[in-house]
Amino acid sequence: MASEDAPLIVGSYCSVASGVQFYCKSGHVHDCATSFPIHFCVLKQPAPAASLGKRKGIHVGHDVWIGRNAAIMPGVKIGDGAVIGAHAVVxxxxxxxxxxxxxxxxxxxxxxxxxxISKLLTIRWWDWDEGKIKREAEALTGPIDDFVTRHFRAPRQQ
Structure with a gap:
């Protein structure tokens, strides 16, 4: 679950299948005598902050596809254009x-x-306005070499 101190940030044009779990906070500590949630289950009270584990957000880049029932663990960064297979534990x-x-x-x-990959990260098509994406839909779904040839402009030397 995401929170202010452990955000889940998901880029544009991502596909997330059903059953995907994002664990922005680790739920169990394992550097104590027990990993069992004694405060919650035995004492019936909220656990002290120190026993809640590390709070680390998750960052999912743009144009990422995450397959069914994948688990994304705390602190993970998934780069632009990545594909995560079904049932993967990242x-x-x-x-x-x-x-x-x-x-x-x-x-x-x-x-x-x-x-x-370098050229695609320079093109950053996900930053285009919706009109351009609609106009370029065939190029976006066509052969990659044609897309890169059409849209890559090398950065100018200073």
């Missing part, structure tokens, strides 16, 4: 345009080569 950062699957989730491949 406990570490996932780079842009990586495909990560499994428990624990591991990068199994990248959607594109380094050069294309």
């Amino acid at each position: 406990a570490r950062d996932v780079p842009p345009y990586a495909v990560a699957t499994g428990n624990p989730a591991k990068v199994v491949k990248y959607r594109f080569d380094d050069q294309v």
